[in-house]
Amino acid sequence: MKKLESVNYKGFIWPVIIGLILWFMTPIKPAAVPVAGWHMFALFVATIIACITRPLPIGGVSIIAFALTVLTKTVPMEKAIVGFGNASIWMIAMAFFIARGFIKTGLGRRIALNFVKAFGKRTLGLAYSLIGVDLILAPATPSNTARAGGVLYPIIESLSQSFGSDPKKGTERKIGSFLIFAEYHGDMITAAMFMTAMAANPLVQTLAKSNGVNITWVGWFLAALVPGIISLIIVPWLIYKMYPPEIKETPNAKQWAEDELSKMGAMTLPEKLMAVIFVVALVLWIVGSFIGIDATLAAFIALGLLLLCGVLSWQDVLHETGAWNTLTWFSVLVMMAGQLTALGFIPWLSKTVGNSLHGMNWILVLVILIIAYFYSHYLFASSTAHVTAMYSAFLAVAISAHVPPMLAALMLGFFGNLMASTTHYASGPAPVLFGSGYVPQSKWWSLNFVLGIFYLVVWIGIGSLWMKVIGMW
Template identity: 65%
Template sequence: MLLSKEQYKKFLWPVLVGVLLWLCTSLRPEPLSAEAWQMFAIFVATIIGCITQPLPIGAISIIGFVAATLTNVIDIDTAVAGFGNSSIWLIAMAFFISRGFIKTGLGRRIALNFVSLFGKRTLQLAYSIIGVDLVLAPATPSNTARAGGVIYPIIQSLADAFHSNPKDETRQDIGAFLMFTEFHGDIITSAMFLTAMAGNPLAQAFASNANITINWITWFLAALVPGIISLIIIPFLIYKIYPPKIKETPNAKQWANKQLKDMGTFSRSEKMMSGIFILALISWMTSSLTGIDATLTAFIALALLLITGVLSWQDVLKETGAWNTLTWFSILVMMATQLNELGFIPWFSQLIVANLGNMNWFLVLCLLCLIYFYSHYFFASATAHVSAMYAALLSVALTAGVPGQLAALMLGFFGSLVSSTTHYSSGPAPIYFDSKFVTQSEWWKMNFILGIVYIIIWLGVGTAWTKIIGIW
């Protein structure tokens, strides 16, 4: 099927910006090589293409890949080397693991049990739903699959059970509150685990390029306290500023029990899935002791899922999200790595730091996180935002004297927290917004307030906590 006129129009900005930057090669700053500037032009054009999306992000990345190699900015061996990045393969493997939760019904069963146990009041019900997200997050790098594939149908069914309809004012009875609260719960859990959002391992890879090591347990421990505080405070704040009309939900337990009865007994495949998930989680948490790499653990988990028959090879082949992510992540990481190796990012960092003067490093960190957070209004993908800005901001932070692991982790956390901005901020955002329970004005107003809360918790409490546990 040929592309539409609208799709071709969306090529205008990436092509125009890329060509203009390329033509400015002769006017580039003196310290930069022609190759560094030209890679910058291709990278910027690719990122803009990922935002305007005339084609899916994977296709845009392939075009950028071809442009970089065809123009001899980099050779083909350097270009394809990006597909061997272990952090990106970790993302792909965890996609397959998360497919097991959906295929076996284990994710749905966990959600229904939480609702049955804790769903007597609306606020408790919201916490229980977020609790499901928290349980699934360590093995679900696609927060879109987690929030959209597992939890969203549960909330939709609950709203229906309480006759909360997005088409009239009954939307505020319970549906709007549950939808918006789970959206934020998913943001928080995405920040808490290295393997909970696709952009996190990407940040880990960029940090590694800067000789900063972040493993699964380091990320988890650093995010633990600000994450728990956020999980407690954010739903309560939403309950106060956007209260549901229905406060008590005694029927939720009965509804969940009926759904569980219809599902039947705990199946063999669910038992296998549970055991393999627990083994993977233990391996990730103890990697610093066992020496087993996080990516290897994910491969082992997938092998066990295949051996036990929980997943078939056809399931793996049909998991298009994993293969799509593997493709475009590999290319964007390769481009960002080349920007660093060709000298563009070090030059850019020195330029920014020179204009900061003798500013205290903590103020620099706060400024960079604020820039990172509020610039997300221009992005429709948290992962694309990480790809575009993380490496450069980290380099600026290091040059300004911010402790390495602290800078890498804080920017890593904010790579997820930036999603608390718009209704197009990340994969889960349009899913929950398109349910029509929450209006666009409500979405933006509440997100602006909650964004300030996130910044205070993670930069304030989070930085203090990392000092206590010896990160810096």
């Protein structure tokens, strides 16, 4: 090694300054907050800011945050290390490995091509077909980045090129821009529909449980079903109207898909095994709460079967860096967020905000909290980091304001995904799809702003009424 790795030292400036200011404000902290709780708050805020300024990748930031948390004696090592044993986080890691099976075997690509073959005569139909693939994969792929980036983006790229749509040639608007942006939102919606469709959703379940709300896989799905289907139907059409492709008819797509499927040949044994194990995992996630198998165990079983059958090798598992990266930084942030509660900061904040909203109608309180939660995402480069930082506090405030607990827990859970309708760095799929060059930043932000309003209206309005109809509050 002759050259040091690149470090963005300027990215440390704001986290350090703000962290130190908060730390040394301890003498004038609110009396109800313990010293350790305030110190934990200072460290947590500095860490979240560092996740935004990115002096190091988020994994590196989390390791430094972990070391400082223990070094300052804010949290003892035996409590800090507990975060790495969180079952929900391990389920996420397992799911990365399962997603690798879809990509490695080619099953994900085969599913996508069959949808294109069946529904791809028009550009709008093509978008619906691709989103349909996302919908099928979503329940068993808690990495929405893996779905959008690993499975569907290569298909969209190939389709776009086959129609002469290439940002390098200035022809991105032919078809590619529309398909990229439609898939981004389709992936976002499917992530909101299933508890196992995005990394932060199981965390929502864990945080909700700590607030006395027990969310099941089936309960989440049923609550999201109607607003989710409405969104899946209307959003691609809205994008089609606001950001129309130049090519509206795609008669060649069917032939292209047939040619690609012909090249793939018949389903291979690995694909068949992957399909069977996928169904096993899905069934276990659906019925697990009734037979005593939680989501994490179901994911372990699925991975074990993939290894046992030879679909994946242990080297595949070791090389799935996204899983190990997520396991590292997520564990640290979850530990820190948990300690904010354990050390008294979150209870104080919830009580304070709850008192400020005292006397307000609970519906108004819920709307205010969700809007604040949604638009604060402009400050975050990760949906998971945002959920970790704010979900528990906002849920506690909602419950203290007499919002029905299940309604509050699920609404905040849904918008932990839908708030990605903001920036080009809002979630894992965003940098992948935006980075393809098909959609300029100005369009990405402006279209997301309009669609964000749509999500707020549909999911709060229709979603709340639907949950009332099915007796969830």
